[in-house]
Amino acid sequence: MNSLNRLTEKANQQAIDRIQSSRVYLTELSQAKDKTSFFDGYSLMHSGPPVEWENMTTAMRNAVCGAIVYERWAESLSDAFDMAEKGLIRFGSDNENNAVGPMAGIVSPSMPVFVFENQVFGNKAYVTINEGLGKTLRFGANDESVINRLTWIENTLAPILKESLMLSGPIDITSIIAQGLQRGDECHNRNKASNNLFVNQIAPWMVRCNYSREDISQALTFMAGNDHFFLNLSMGNSKATMDTIHNIEYCSVVSCMSTNGYHLGIQVSGTGRQWFTAPSPYAKGNYFEGYDEADASTVMGDSYISEACGIGAFAMGAALGIGQFIGINTKQAQDYSLEMYDITISEHELFKIPTFDFKGTPLGIDIRKVISSGRLPVINTGIANKRPGVGQIGAGIVYPPIDCFRKAYEAYMAQSSCVSTEDKGALVT
Template identity: 40%
Template sequence: MTLADLLSAPPAIVAAGVDVFSDALRAQGAEVYDVDWRPPGFGDPAELAALALDPRRAAANRTAVERIMAAGSQLVDVRPAREVLGLPDRMLLHAGPPIAWADASGPLRGALIGACLFEGWADTAEEAERILAAGEITLDPCHHHRAVGPMAGVTSPSMWMWCLQDPVHGGQAFSNLNEGLGKVLRMGAYNDEVITRLRWMRDVLGPVLAKAVRGPVDAGADPVDVKSILAQMLQMGDEGHNRNRAGSLMALRELSPAIVAVEGVPSSDIAAVLEFAGGNEHFFLNLGMPTAKLAMDSARGIPGSSMVTVMARNGTEFGIQTAGTGDRWFTGPANTPVGLFLGDYGPEDANPDIGDSAIMETYGVGGFTMAAAPAIVRFVGGSVPDALATTERMYQLTLAENPAMQVPILGFRGSPTGIDVLKVARSGWLPQINTGMAGRVAGTGQVGAGLVQPPQQCFEQALRALAEETRAA
């Protein structure tokens, strides 16, 4: 066959991977040959066998999934971290697994410095660095306190927290308030603009939201059903991690009547709160994250379960936890997201992955439901077929489909839920996360957004630990 023959004849296509590519090509009249191929798996055969043959596993995973599906999420209060978390002076919480100052990345260091300035523990960035390096400030993961925080996730005693409860299992979960976009603490920025905003959030936003949330609940009204908002936003073009436009507007719709009715507050403050919330596309993210945290925490401590309950990153390491191994962390070096950059920033400016917000993917939304929000690819990169294929692939790694979190374009199929360590190891595929990118240098702020996966070794360690637990049972 000549080159001319090749270019003039109808194309014959060989496709490997999920069916969505082949189906799309066939719909256009192309001749497609499917090859049943998938990436090679990983893990020691003896460990894979031990976990696969564990007689407890099926029932344990079924219990874990049932608890996740049943979990609810109600917004019941807004209070300072020192009150609801018992956070003492000179302690800061951060995203991801445990880490020391010496190992902290640029954006985490920037956020820790900014928190020290905000709390008044230091007057200059240099003084903040000194006390942090000297160990005068205790650092601990948000996850150790039933809390989650996006990006650096730094939470200090004076910051106000969303307080959510699970009416089914009785759990509680917390998250700080979202700062909006631009130069923000969670991205590692700590200039005067950042500190001024944090003080306004402490002095105005937090107290107003507290009265708006607490007043109706104290008067006997039903708490805001945050899980319901999350379910609705998936049907309105959001995926619950990097795109929260519909969710933020629905949350504001629920809260605004009570905000307007708050007494004893200047009308200018009420207007500022409404303007801030209405202009913050990620306002809902800090409500969605503790909703996911509530569900995943309900599945903790189930012997024999191979389901992942936490995925979190501190900018240096990526860590996961499983239902069958409790609070034990399995960690590896965090990968750097690949995606789109703001302004003149490029790959060399991006820090490795950071944030507790991967709790959304752990729950089965975010990067797992990109098919519900095809417009997200304009922010994180890729294409609409990529978004569809990603969601299809995540079904291969999970234990169930969540009927409460439906994906319209897939015939309202439930979202892929319950990451299974064994399925990840057998397939060789890793969970997909879409995320923001913080600047590598402290103080930079956000440089872009993109896609990232956990390091394989997190799952290798979890597989080994689960196999050891199986043998010891």
């Protein structure tokens, strides 16, 4: 083993130790503007690496316009569009501000956010509240029903959850994911059992909140009826976990994967917060009645951090029921997960796959292994319509472009100059 590889093995072990020992709790409900210094005037955060209005997909642009109307910065969607066209909106990446968001991932200052704390390392993460399936802002829908729901979330659901969390104390999200994987979830695109588990934990506290029974009942109905409500909680766990491994020198473990629909970017621990990007791909998927591939937008979302954290498509062997949602069969679901052991360096100690005899999920994507094997991390994903205002039209499987990993590997290799030049020729183990 050459010098860089030796340093990398040690660094990678440190990264894995941090991930394995992380324990993320949902600690409070707050408002986005109170939790990040990013917001100042007309400013919005989005999923993926930084992207400007000019390069945003139609779906993300529609989500931006919806958020502008929701914030009352403009009265109509067309006024909102004009504001953005004139460059009046400042944009920033969720991931660069301790946040993550599914699909378009738009976070506006007034939006309520779940606050997650990694109780081992002390770092925090922020995620908005999931709006449900179908016609939602994150999928680029922005009509009155979407804005009204966001307003209800802000004025009714969030305050109830805020008070409930004050009563209940922190809720262990890592533990719910671990249990969810024993109950057919992979906690990216299948969150059914985990969501039920979360609702079971918080419901007794919601009842005690100082809000009307009607409001509490509606809040419970919304949460219990939205299988993906837990997705945003799962993402908070992944973000607060993976944020602990940035900047471990020589570490070749992927710390983040994310896409804004224009570019998909990955980050690698050893190279810090640098994005390695390539054009966002399309998913291969299962489309809802009446839609097909021609309707699809390129993939969007910060939720791909799930796979970096050893869940999502990496754990589909635990979630065979996801097959019909994303258009794969039982064997494929298991094979997708099995293949990921080839490009990862550990097995999760808490997240276990029952059908693999309770083997831990494949954990820690090593860019060296991706490059040497040519095997890419598999991700499952929602699919948005490329046209305005429709929302989700399917779900499927996608691979990040190999170019992201090539660029990351080049940057990783560049570190070798600081180590020992003569070993450069044989860096891949």
